[in-house]
Amino acid sequence: MEKFAELSGVSRPTVSKYFNDPASVRQSTRARIEEALERYEYTPNIYAINQNRRLTKTIGVVVPYLADPYFAEIARNIETRCIDAGFSPSLFSSHGRQGLEIEILATLRSMKPAGVLLAPLGRSSNYAVVEQFCRDVPTVLFDSNIDNVGNIFVGSDNPQFTSLMVEYLCRTGEPPLFLEMEAPPNPNARKRHAGYVAAMERLGHTPRAVQIPGEGWALEEVGHLGGIELIEKEDLRGKTVLCSNDRLAIGVLAACYQKNLRVGISTNSDLRVAGLDGHPFSSFTCPPLTTVTHDYEAISERTVEELFRLMERDSPQGDREEKLFEGKLLMRESA
Numbered sequence: 001m002e003k004f005a006e007l008s009g010v011s012r013p014t015v016s017k018y019f020n021d022p023a024s025v026r027q028s029t030r031a032r033i034e035e036a037l038e039r040y041e042y043t044p045n046i047y048a049i050n051q052n053r054r055l056t057k058t059i060g061v062v063v064p065y066l067a068d069p070y071f072a073e074i075a076r077n078i079e080t081r082c083i084d085a086g087f088s089p090s091l092f093s094s095h096g097r098q099g100l101e102i103e104i105l106a107t108l109r110s111m112k113p114a115g116v117l118l119a120p121l122g123r124s125s126n127y128a129v130v131e132q133f134c135r136d137v138p139t140v141l142f143d144s145n146i147d148n149v150g151n152i153f154v155g156s157d158n159p160q161f162t163s164l165m166v167e168y169l170c171r172t173g174e175p176p177l178f179l180e181m182e183a184p185p186n187p188n189a190r191k192r193h194a195g196y197v198a199a200m201e202r203l204g205h206t207p208r209a210v211q212i213p214g215e216g217w218a219l220e221e222v223g224h225l226g227g228i229e230l231i232e233k234e235d236l237r238g239k240t241v242l243c244s245n246d247r248l249a250i251g252v253l254a255a256c257y258q259k260n261l262r263v264g265i266s267t268n269s270d271l272r273v274a275g276l277d278g279h280p281f282s283s284f285t286c287p288p289l290t291t292v293t294h295d296y297e298a299i300s301e302r303t304v305e306e307l308f309r310l311m312e313r314d315s316p317q318g319d320r321e322e323k324l325f326e327g328k329l330l331m332r333e334s335a
Helices: 002-008 013-018 027-040 047-050 067-084 098-111 125-135 160-174 189-202 219-231 246-258 296-311
Strands: 057-061 088-091 115-118 140-144 154-155 176-181 210-214 241-242 272-274 291-293 321-325 328-330
Touching: 002 013, 002 027, 013 027, 013 140, 027 047, 027 140, 027 272, 027 296, 057 098, 057 296, 067 088, 067 296, 088 098, 098 125, 115 125, 115 296, 140 296, 154 160, 154 210, 154 296, 160 189, 160 241, 160 272, 160 291, 176 189, 176 219, 189 210, 219 246, 246 272, 296 321
Parallel strands: 057 088, 057 115, 115 140, 140 154, 154 321, 176 210, 176 241, 241 272
Antiparallel strands: 291 328
16 A cells, blocks of 8 residues: 555555545545546455444355355345445355364454354354454354354244244144254254253153254255154154254255155145245245245344444443344145
8 A cells, every 4th residue: 555655646545545535534535545446446455444443334144054044044144234334244164173163263353343243053062162253253143042152143943933833733723743853053953952842842742853864954855864764654644744943844845746745735745845044946845845944034134133233332241132034935836
């Protein structure tokens, strides 16, 4: 920047002021700087600039697995809201690995962001590292709630998701069995399991949860292989199946098609299949998947609003707050 200021014939503080807010510089000076920018193809090093600022315009966004359509959709909503507010979001994915999540938090520290929106791995996270980061950097947790860590958590009411779906399935047909992974990558799965058990017992039915082998984020493959095994054992025929998430349900739908089982609500169908999440592609499965969807808009809006509010505090510390959003039932042909 020092060299660019000299070449453009403008003082370095004025150049710095321009990059911070072009409208704050006189029009004639702004025109001279912009002409020099084009001539010398100069681009400021944002990360270097941030090192010298107490408060930057960068907001970190961290998700556990960006290839998951839920996280892709929520990240898209969050990024758009940050950009509209004049901030520059930097998106990171920890790919389900604790070590990478720790590295990302260290990188964010060096960037000196104005704030961070963090969807932690949950049980796989290093709690001490996440807790210290939240103490040092204005951070709002979303999706995965780590008890007593951070000041603010925004997410979905996962027990309500399963309760809403169980009530619907029992009202319209056979009570559902609950299909889940033995080692789910997302901690919300356990809350959904608890919600299923509570709802079934409240309605006077015996809960039946079936765990299928698998770990990691290849959820459709896990659902497909687990579904085929259960079908071959004749453990699904004539049943209603509630999957812990839509990606597992998509795999089960593929298994049913492969094994010539008809899924749906018609009288000649073999079984009903439902999911949870409101997967962005769930309306395009065959048949379209009945599910409970997240309120993507409300969650992303509230998450960003809470971060902006936290960033205005002199200290990020304070009483811990939680905001949970209920899901909405989407009734389609699969159940």
